[in-house]
Amino acid sequence: MVLPRWLARSNPHVANRVLGLFADDVAPLAALHHVGRRTGRRYRIPVLAFESPRGIVIALTYGPDVQWLRNVEAGESRLVRRGKVYVLGAPVRVHGADGARLVPAWTRLALRVVRVDDFVVLPVRTRLDTRRARTPRG
Template identity: 65%
Template structure:
């Protein structure tokens, strides 16, 4: 049985207050990144700010709200993009990781911050940069 590290009421506050502020920075300030995904039920285009850390295959994201988050379900059901430091990546092949398998992929300062919150679930994503097209 999986525990949810951060209470869901915090999710609601973040969705309305914190996320809009973070999205203003997330394309430009690593390790912040913007996850672009499509709602699997609504079909709406959505943006979610995340902390994405480079791995040999792409990126790893700590599941700070646990694995039952809508963005992860959307990503597993379809394709997604990630914008990090103004570079756009196509994301594929999500792999859920638990414990040290995921924690070893994030920096030590991040592991130290996640430990007291009991965050021990992660998702690693294969990422390919999408070539930018010059403006006409």
């Protein structure tokens, strides 16, 4: 059982707007930037993203047939979190225990409760620190 489709349809209008206010600054939230494969429109969506040795891992809480994943598979994407920009490579879909072991234990437990079994790993091609260097005031 992944999260209901009606919830996914309401997210751009409600949850994404609220979570988007602080997704760049509060981990494990992050902002995923991608371009629509048909429209060319730019999108920025909040996601729960986790760093792993293989790259950035995102649980597919609405299942593997989400539009944002198709857009990311068709083009380039970036992830922004805590002042860092990650330029991402081609996504790799992972299923079951192989994906679950890439996220923290508390996340595995929560995902098991809602029976989420699909994940995507986005290899990090480049990591940029966009925070300004702080200089001592004197």
